[in-house]
């Protein structure tokens with residue numbers, strides 16, 4: 001079934017009886033060409049682009065819970081391509097371009113909203129760093145705009161630009177950045193992949209790998225053994241736990257990141273805004289709630305819930321730039337598990353075990369990467385060679401010193 005305005009009108013006048021499930025419910029087959037582990041945004045996008053770009057057939061996505069239950073449905077929905085380093089910027093710009101055409105491509109309303117993102121500047125040194133970043137973005141074909149304090153005040157009149165502690169001295173804007181409804185991305189990719197014949201199997205947890213003579217030939221699941229020619233791990237925050245079943249130790253730590261939504265307000269915040277003197281970012285959802293977050297909790301964990309010290313830290317960030325928020329009530333908060341890599345950049349690579357591939361280390365920026373990650377991972381799986389935009393996302397960069405350390409923090413995952 002193709003979704004369209006006409007279809008909505010027809011269903012509205014016929015009692016909404018004609019809608020079909022967005023994807024099939026299937027029993028797993030015994031054997032596949034490709035098994036993708038993890039039905040988050042990246043796993044589903046990989047399956048979709050494998051089928052669409054490479055004509056691959058016989059693909060299964062195995063998801064231990066439900067589609068959209070992981071980080072893809074837990075993030076603060078921000079998309080952007082405002083990166084500094086050459087290893088990152090072309091990849092994220094490719095992703096932003098894919099977001100721009102995604103809804104037509106998937107025939108699904110993912111509420112892609114290019115309302116812009118603004119990184120506030122609070123010191124002269126920070127302005128210098130942002131000018132450098134903006135120039136790197138422009139050199140890579142992205143858009144970047146260094147906004148003056150006056151222009152920011154016009155767009156965000158509630159900001160106190162003369163705040164003695166954190167004066168606003170301008171900001172780096174990317175007007176093509178914005179937000180996308182996160183779980184709709186998972187549903188849209190799932191539906192589009194299903195239409196191309198991909199089997200999406202929920203409640204199917206991979207518990208182990210069958211490895212023979214250095215070659216991965218299948219996976220053990222709670223629904224039985226499934227063999228495949230190529231097996232692709234794509235489980236984000238569970239990466240280190242899953243790959244330990246293949247005796248691999250990854251350069252990744254798992255941490256919790258929390259997100260918060262306030263009660264609904266009238267339109268107050270026209271775009272995404274980030275605080276430059278602490279870690280705080282905020283946008284307003286179409287329903288009116290302010291959606292915001294900050295740092296990860298400072299300890300390793302696989303629990304999808306956070307703790308109070310970070311709640312306090314995030315609220316302090318909010319109060320520093322939006323004192324008016326002091327009387328707004330928080331409606332909901334939750335946590336997701338972040339796969340923090342040692343340099344803050346992801347890995348899309350084959351492993352040392354034949355036929356076993358890996359995608360992970362997205363830290364807290366993997367939502368915006370979803371389309372490009374699926375695109376490049378599918379390319380690697382189908383052709384055996386890294387895609388040019390992801391060619392630096394290799395395991396061996398840690399051994400060879402080719403770190404892609406956007407923040408210059410070193411191997412300090414909780415700071416990336």
Ligand SMILES: Cc1cc2nc3c(=O)[nH]c(=O)nc-3n(C[C@H](O)[C@H](O)[C@H](O)COP(=O)(O)OP(=O)(O)OC[C@H]3O[C@@H](n4cnc5c(N)ncnc54)[C@H](O)[C@@H]3O)c2cc1C
Pocket residue numbers: 037038039040041042043062063064065066068069070071072073074075076077078079204205206207234235236237238242257258259293334335336337338362363364365366367368369
């Ligand atoms: C609070 C929060 C805010 C964030 N904000 C942003 C943001 O604003 N912008 C941005 O770009 N990024 C953001 N992120 C990061 C982003 O959400 C993640 O990097 C990205 O979603 C990870 O990729 P994914 O969608 O494939 O992960 P997931 O949706 O987590 O998918 C992985 C899937 O693997 C499944 N799985 C795990 N183990 C197994 C197994 N053994 N067998 C089968 N299936 C398994 C899980 O159930 C899960 O569904 C945020 C994350 C959080 C938690």
